Amino acid sequence: MVEAIRFRDDIHEEPAVSLDAFLDQSNATAVRIEAGEDARLLLPLLDRISLVEIDFPVFGDGRGYSAAQILREAGYEGELRASGDVLVDQLAYMRRCGFDSFIPDAPIDPKVMEEALARYEHVYQGTSDQRTPIWRHRHG
Amino acid sequence: MYQYDQYDQQMVDTRVEEFRDQVKRRLAGDLTEDQFKPLRLMNGLYLQLHAYMLRVAIPYGTLNSKQMRMLGHIARKYDRDYGHFTTRQNIQYNWIKLEEAPDLLADLASVEMHAIQTSGNCIRNISSDQYAGAARDEIADPRPWAEILRQWSSFHPEFSYLPRKFKIAVIASEEDRAAMRLHDIGIQLVRKDGELGAKFFVGGGMGRTPMIAPEIRDFVPADELISYAEACLRVYNRYGRRDNKYKARIKILVHELGAEEYTRQVEEEFAHMKTLGLNPPVEELARITEYFADPAFEGNAPDELDLSDPDFKLWVDQNVVAHKQPGYAIATISLKPKGGIPGDASSAQIDLMADLAEQYSFDELRVTHSQNIVLPHVRKSDLYAVWQKLDEAGLAPANLDLITDSIACPGLDYCSLANARSIPLAQKISERFADLGRQRELGELKLKISGCINACGHHHAGHIGILGVDRKGTENYQLLLGGSAAEDTSLAKITGPGFDEDGVIDAIETVTDVYLEEREGDERFIDTYRRVGMARFKEAIYG
Known part of the structure; x- marks a missing residue:
């Protein structure tokens, strides 16, 4: 198994349970969402979650980006992990949507990743990563 | 027209470097074609029957003579001396070599142009009325709104892997010259109690299952435009079909849910989006709008036209329409000569059109979704000279909107x-x-x-x-x-x-x-x- 790439210090080792299982059992703190599942079902329970893993079955299935945004916009501060078909060229957008850890199916070259994440100094739009959009730079 | 500031330029330059790196990785064999495909598609590069095809974005179909000349230069240097203007108000080159594509993009960036998101399942180039800023019947210039949307949609992290491609058009008159209701989102600028806002139509499109977009909101104020668009896109990104490519466009979602239910979901999302601070302040729209201020029209330019040359008269009758400014006219250059390829122009023709724009049309050109070129601001007293030069270059077919203007x-x-x-x-x-x-x-x-x-x-x-x-x-x-x-x-x-x-x-x-x-x-x-x-x-x- 490929090692996780983490952008946070607290490591969460509890295996994530499925959304259905999570909604049924009150003691789990890690949950895994499949691409078609509704992240909003977790909103009332955010307090007790420390890890949400969102699966990308293929890199072109972009539902996980919205799921991540929804959780971050609702104030979720725990670990948000992307798993599955996660490629280096998608990492920057995933970071912008609030993902802070990754378990890709195939290993990612750390050097290429570093370059990809550092490439764009500015962003056009506000997202849950709270970077300052260009329009705000223009108008102070 | 709009000019990049340091931020816009930096974004485009960075993209060129990013793509250069991706091409290098592909040519070195570090990326398979399968891995490379989505990356090149985000830069408008398709692998066609015979070669790579590159689609260059012409935001809302507006460009200046310097940019037009660059399109001619690209045709000469990287292609077979011609380009093809498209129904998306863009231009395509059909014979591009992969290893040259990064240099081509760098050339484009030097004149504030790019090929970002001209393909892929993302928000594509924003289209608009080719007569924007010149039309008599518009209530405002739609292009500042299109530019706001261009910036918002460029490199949008949440909406770059949508179920399918996504096209937006913005118009500002009752007469629709941009096929607005056949877009995924069609926006018509309207006034309500004197305030300018956007009427939203969502779920139109052609393809296998053509649909006319229903209206889903009669007024979105300028300072809520982006959050409303985000709401429309988020509902689509979450619930648009991904099981079947041919049912993945938003029109199918709107149709299957019903416009009312789709609207309800958008409104619910919008209520939430409004709280997130996603909208640029009205000062940003004002900043952009300044770039689209009227050119320095002559106040007393003569309004009459000498139509004694019968061939010129035919061209004026067919290809010239009234301008909002007395003494000026909007002239369409038809790229549909007898026996020609609709939308094709040689580099020499592209250069000539650039020259004419510089000399006679306040340095501005437009591309139409009907694959023609417009000189938007021509003094009526200059029309004859313009026509003569076009005619010499085979660019004066008098057939706008006639059967051969296909x-x-x-x-x-x-x-x-x-x-x-x-x-x-x-x-x-x-x-x-x-x-x-x-x-x-x-x-x-x-x-x-x-x-x-x-x-x-x-x-x-x-x-x-x-x-x-x-x-x-x-x-x-x-x-x-x-x-x-x-x-x-x-x-x-x-x-x-x-x-x-x-x-x-x-x-x-x-x-x-x-x-x-x-x-x-x-x-x-x-x-x-x-x-x-x-x-x-x-x-x-x-x-």
Whole structure:
């Protein structure tokens, strides 16, 4: 198994349970969402979650980006992990949507990743990563 | 027109470097074609039948002479000396080498241009009215709104892997020259109590399942535009179908949910989005709007026009429309010469159009979704000189909106999706109907040709549409009647069994004969068709 790439210090080792299982059992703190599942079902329970893993079955299935945004916009501060078909060229957008850890199916070259994440100094739009959009730079 | 500031320039320059790196990784074998494909698609690079095709974005179809010249330079340096203007108000080059693509993009960036998001399942180039800023009937210039949307949609992290491609058009007049309601999102600027805002239509499109977008909100204020657009896109990104490519466009979602339910979900999302601080302040719209201020029109430019040259008069009658400023006119350069390829222009023609824009049109050009070029601000007293120069270069066909001003997709000559050729058919039709007197007798007649069911040639929206299909290994053409991409948007219907190439041209002739027999008063073809109905035409075609 490929090692996780983490952008946070607290490591969460509890295996994530499925959304259905999570909604049924009150003691789990890690949950895994499949691409078609509704992240909003977790909103009332955010307090007790420390890890949400969102699966990308293929890199072109972009539902996980919205799921991540929804959780971050609702104030979720725990670990948000992307798993599955996660490629280096998608990492920057995933970071912008609030993902802070990754378990890709195939290993990612750390050097290429570093370059990809550092490439764009500015962003056009506000997202849950709270970077300052260009329009705000223009108008102070 | 809009000019990049340091931020815009940096974004585009960075993209060039990013793509250079990706191409390097591909050429070195570090990326497989499967991994590289989505990356090149985000930069408008398609692998077609014979070579790579690159699509360059021309935001809302507006460009200046320097940018136009760069398009000519690219045709000369990287392609076979021509380019193809498209129905998305963009330009495509058909013979690009992968290893040269990064240099090409760097050349584009040097004149504030790019190929970002001209393909892929993301928000594409924003289109608009080609007469924006010059039209008499607009309530405001729609382009500042389109530019706000361009910036918001560029490199949007949440909406770059949508179920399918996503097209947005912005207009600001009742007359629709941009096929607004055939877009995934169509926006019409409107005024409410004096305040400018956006009316949203969502879920239009052509392709296999054509739909006219229903209105889902009558007014979105300027400072909520982005959060409303985000809400529309988020509902689509979450619930648009991903199981079947052909049912993945937003029109299918809106249709399956019903416009009312889709709207309800958007409103719910919007209520939440409004709280997130996503909207640029009104000062940003004001900043951008300043770039689109009227050019320095002469207040007393003469309004009369010497039409004593009959050929010039024909061109003025057909290709020139009224400007909001007295003494000025909007002139359309037809890229539909007799026997030509719709939308194609040589580098020399591109350069000439750039020169004319610089000298006579306040340095501005527009690309239309009908694959023509517009000089938006020409002094009437300069029109004759402009026409003479165009005529010498083969750029003065007086056929705007006539039957030979057809839209055609690249078809089987270039495209890997096509089932039939479109270009040779458009060429043959333009020869059959070459007589200008006959064309003018037929009047406004929008002919649109697609070489496959994906409808890039807009056949659903043609007064007369043609759809090329593959029938047991031979090219076959279906004829459609009654479509419109204008404010009276309608979808064309298939007449019946298809034809071979010559057969479909004969059928078009039959159809136009029926029109001439049946028309009342000054009815256009589409008016007569709507009044008389399909049966009369069908009977004449199939007997």
